[in-house]
Amino acid sequence: MTITPAELAGYAEIVFDVAVPIRADDRVLINAEIEHAPLARTLVEAAYARGARYADIWYFDPHAKRSRIRHADVATLAEVPAWLDARNEELARHHGVLVNIRGFASPDLLADQDPVRSALDRMPNLSSRQRLQLNNLVRWTMVPYATPEWARAVFGEPDEARLWEHLRSILRLDQPDPRAAWQERLDELLRRAEVLNELRLDRVRFEGPGTDLTIGLLPEAHWTAARLTSVQGQGFQANLPTEEVFTTPDYRRVEGRIRATRPLALVGTVIRDMELTFTGGVVTDVRATTGADVVRTHQATDAGAARLGELALVDGTSPVGRSGVTYLETLLDENATCHLAWGAGLPPGVPAHLRERDAAGLDEAGVNSSGVHVDFMVGGPDVTVTGIRHDGTVIELLRGEEWQV
Incomplete structure (x- = not known):
């Protein structure tokens, strides 16, 4: 079976109690793709329940990236809109929390595009986000979320439930006490x-x-x-x-x-x-x-x-x-x-x-x-x-x- 709402809530607890503990009045930024919405929304609920001041989701659409690579002037492909960097810089100013949800909806989406043009557009990997993470200016983490197309890329069919079975074990969500299991592994x-x-x-x-x-x-x-x-x-x-x-x-x-x-x-x-x-x-x-x-x-x-x-x-x-x-x-x-x-x-x-x-x-x-x-x-x-x-x-x-x- 795919992940249930109760399991998602438990996953969010691990994220905010183990990976990036939330403090009262924290700003929380969540970066996701559209297919990650169930986890992103559950994380927002958990963030506010722990006293977050504001929780913001930014959804990136790789299909829009594909359109840009196909049609945009090559001289513009390396550009990054200033407002996206400003979002990260504001989070750094408040020493907030950053969660990046991973699990591409389409890992090979750009395979038929010009490879040089594809490499010029590094979105959604912003240098401003890398600066936050490399210098630990915020508490940050990356977490996976299964999607049908990710499962197709891995297994040859959109078997999302099968991918979740692997993720449960990998994330130790199947352990009696996932928090204790992660602490033991980190030690x-x-x-x-x-x-x-x-x-x-x-x-x-x-x-x-x-x-x-x-x-x-x-x-x-x-x-x-x-x-x-x-x-x-x-x-x-x-x-x-x-x-x-x-x-x-x-x-x-x-x-x-x-x-x-x-x-x-x-x-x-x-x-x-x-x-x-x-x-x-x-x-x-x-x-x-x-x-x-x-x-x-x-x-x-x-x-x-x-x-x-x-x-x-x-x-x-x-x-x-x-x-x-x-x-x-x-x-x-x-x-x-x-x-x-x-x-x-x-x-x-x-x-x-x-x-x-x-x-x-x-x-x-x-x-x-x-x-x-x-x-x-x-x-x-x-x-x-x-x-x-x-x-x-x-x-x-x-x-x-x-x-x-």
Whole structure:
């Protein structure tokens, strides 16, 4: 069966009691597609019940985006209306709450459009929203919602009920106490991050079919999980679900080739069989059976878009990975297996002694800066991840998707 109103209400409680706890007088922004309306409305009800001052829903229609890509002057495709940025800036001023509902109604909607034009229009991924999230200016989270067309893209038929069955487990909504289950998992991830911190690694190497990539880490590399703290000192969970431990690498020290192990849905196109070659920290070659031009155009957004900003490790206990399904939704797929991200470095993964530096100082230290951040999946049972200390000692981290430390 699809999700019931009672289950939706329980889901909203997890969002606002675990992921982004609401305070009295909070402003709450919810970004959604039209098909996400049942959850968006339930979240509004839950927000006001918890004392929110105002809860606002913005519905994005990908079909309108398709029309823009088909007909608009190419010189206008990268433009973003100022009023959309103003909405995010106002939320930042009040240190409010941001919920992004994920689960594209049509993941491959733009597959028949010109890939370069498609990549120029990055809506609804606004740079102003990325700034809020990267700098934790608000409490923010991303949560999934099943739709028939998303189910069709995943299963070949619009079996929304089947997709919800997977999401119940992934979101731990089927647990007797989902709140306690999430707290237990977050504690596990933070303990794992501490183990990695204690190893004091200098670099990490990925090896597998089509893959041999070495990624340098920042001095005193900091590993953490998606339990973050806002600029006002309030804890929140950035993604629901989350199964990763991550760090921000030194963008200058990336060498070799990496093969994506899952398709990537990017700006309305599904990128399949992607391979990236890094030389001196920059992507110098992009290959894919579909969507290579979309990746190239996206990575040409700015100087940092073709460099790495995140390194994340996920083991085989993840319910997302254990489901055996590729969801064509990065929120889920990045929590199925190890992943990297091109674009902006993540401030929570930056060592404490570097966090007070200005943009120039961070760049000098090797923290990437960009207006984009795109996760792509690189792990799997055939990929081995090793850590290398400053003295050259090699430590196996993951083999067969099982922790070795």
